[in-house]
Amino acid sequence: xxxxxxxxxxxxxxxxxxxxxxxxxxxxxxxxxxxxxxxxxxxxxxxxxxxxxxxxxxxxxxxxxxxxxxxxxxxxxxxxxxxxxxxxxxxxxxxxxxxxxxxxxxxxxxxxxxxxxxxxxxxxxxxxxxxxxxxxxxxxxxxxxxxxxxxxxxxxxxxxxxxxxxxxxxxxxxxxxxxxxxxxxxxxxxxxxxxxxxxxxxxxxxxxxxxxxxxxxxxxxxxxxxxxxxxxxxxxxxxxxxxxxxxxxxxx
Numbered sequence: 001x002x003x004x005x006x007x008x009x010x011x012x013x014x015x016x017x018x019x020x021x022x023x024x025x026x027x028x029x030x031x032x033x034x035x036x037x038x039x040x041x042x043x044x045x046x047x048x049x050x051x052x053x054x055x056x057x058x059x060x061x062x063x064x065x066x067x068x069x070x071x072x073x074x075x076x077x078x079x080x081x082x083x084x085x086x087x088x089x090x091x092x093x094x095x096x097x098x099x100x101x102x103x104x105x106x107x108x109x110x111x112x113x114x115x116x117x118x119x120x121x122x123x124x125x126x127x128x129x130x131x132x133x134x135x136x137x138x139x140x141x142x143x144x145x146x147x148x149x150x151x152x153x154x155x156x157x158x159x160x161x162x163x164x165x166x167x168x169x170x171x172x173x174x175x176x177x178x179x180x181x182x183x184x185x186x187x188x189x190x191x192x193x194x195x196x197x198x199x200x201x202x203x204x205x206x207x208x209x210x211x212x213x214x215x216x217x218x219x220x221x222x223x224x225x226x227x228x229x230x231x232x233x234x235x236x237x238x239x240x241x242x243x244x245x246x247x248x249x250x251x252x
Contacts, residue, residue: 005229005230005231005232005233006212006216006229006232007210007212007218007226007227007228007232007234008042008043008052008226008227008228008229009218009220009224009225009226010042010052010053010054010117010225010226010227011054012054012076012115012117013054014040014054015040018040019038019040020038020039020040020054020055020056021038021039021040022036022037022038023037023038023039025037028063029062029063030060030061030062030063031061031062031063031064031107032059032060032061033060034060035057035058035059035060036057036058037055037056037057037058038055038056038057039053039054039055039056040053040054041053042054042227043227043229046124047124048121048123048249048251048252049069049121049122049123049124049125049251050119050120050121050122050198050249050251051119051120052118052119052200052227053117053118054076054115054116054117054118055115055116055118056077056113056114056115056116057110057113057114058112058113059110059111059112059113060108060109060110061107061108061109061110062107062108062109063107064083064085064105064106064107065105065107066102066103066104066105066128066131067100067101067102067103067104067105067106067137068102068120068122069100069102069120069121069122070099070100070101070102070120070121070122070173070175070178071099071100071118071119071120071121072097072098072099072100072118072119072180072200072247073097073098073100073116073117073118074095074096074097074116074117074118074202074225074245075092075093075094075095075096075097075098075114075115075116076095076115076116076117077094077113077114077115078094078110078112078113078114078115079091079092079093079094079096079110079114080092080108080109080110080114081108081109081110082100082106082107082108082109082134082137082138083106083107083108083109084105084106084107084133084134085105085134088134090138090140091140092138092140093140096140096141097140097141097202097245098138098139098140098141099138099139099141099170099171099180099247100137100138101131101136101137101138101171101173101174102121102122102128102129102173102174103128103129103130103131104131104134104137104138105131105132105133105134106134106137106138117200117202117225119198119200119227119247119249121173121178121249121251123175123251126175129174139170139171139180141170141180141181141182141245142182143182143204143243143245145168145170145182146168147166147167147168147182147183147184148166148167148168149164149165149166150165150166150167153165153188155195155196155197156188156190156191156236157190157191157193158188158189158190158191159189159190159191159235160188160189161188162188163185163186163187163188163238164185164186165183165184165185165186166183166184166185167181167182167183167184168181168182168183169181170182177249177250177251178247178248178249178250178251179246179247179248179250180245180246180247180248181245181246182204182243182244182245182246183243183244183246184205184241184242184243184244185238185241185242186238186240186241187238187239187240187241188236188237188238189235189236189237189238190235190236190237191235192211192213192233192234192235193233193234193235194230194231194232194233195228195229195230195231195232195233195234196230196250197230197248197249197250198227198228198229198230198248198249198250198251199227199228199246199247199248199249200225200226200227200246200247200248200249201220201225201226201227201228201244201245201246202225202244202245202246203220203221203222203223203224203225203226203242203243203244204222204243204244204245205222205241205242205243206221206222206238206240206241206242206243207219207220207221207238207239207240207242208220208236208237208238208242209236209237210226210228210234210235210236210237211234211235211237212232212233212234213233213234230249
C-alpha cells in the first residue's frame with residue numbers, strides 16, 4: 001500500500017494544502033480539442049490497480065474506445081453523456097452516482113464544466129477484455145431503489161443487538177470483485193476489527209461515526225464522501241439510521 005490504512009474524508013476541492021493540480025492531457029484520448037483537467041488522488045495502489053480521488057474537466061469528448069477500468073463516480077457538478085458507437089447514450093445528470101464497466105466501447109461527452117469523486121479499478125495483470133456492446137455497461141444509481149433485507153450483518157460484527165440492514169447491488173464487474181449498490185442500516189455499534197475490503201461511500205441519509213484503533217473518530221452525514229482502505233481497524237456507530245451508495249473492491 002502507498003498510504004496508511006486510515007479512513008479518508010474526500011473534500012470536493014482536494015486538500016487545502018494542495019488543491020487539485022492541473023493534469024497533462026493526451027490528444028490521442030479525445031475527439032474534441034484538449035480540455036483543462038485537474039486531479040487530486042486521495043489513495044492509490046498501483047499493485048492492485050485502483051485509485052480514489054477528485055477530478056474535474058472543462059467541456060470535452062473522449063475518443064470512442066474501451067473504458068479504462070471499472071469505476072464508480074459521484075457527479076458533484078455538471079452532467080455528461082456516455083455514447084456508444086451506434087448512436088445510443090446514457091445521460092448522467094448532476095448529483096448522480098454512476099457505475100462503469102471496464103472496457104465498454106463508449107465515449108464520454110459533456111457540455112461545460114464537470115467535477116466528480118471517483119474510485120477506479122483496473123487490474124494491471126489482466127488483459128483488456130474485448131466487449132462488443134455497451135448495453136448495460138453504464139448504470140446510474142437510483143437512491144429510491146427497493147432494498148432487500150439482508151440475512152447477516154457482514155462485514156460488521158455487531159456489539160449488542162443486531163440492526164435490520166437492507167441492500168441492493170446494482171453492478172458487479174466481470175472479475176466479480178467490484179460491487180456497486182445501495183445499503184441502509186438501523187442503529188448499531190460494531191466491534192473494533194480490520195475492515196475486510198476497500199469501500200468508497202457516498203452518504204445519502206443519516207449519520208455514522210467511525211472510530212479507529214488509536215481513538216480517532218470521524219462523523220459522516222448526508223452528502224459526505226469517504227473511503228475506508230482494506231485493513232483499517234475501526235468500529236462503526238450509527239445512532240438512528242444510515243443510507244448510502246457504495247463501491248466495494250474485494251481485491252488483494
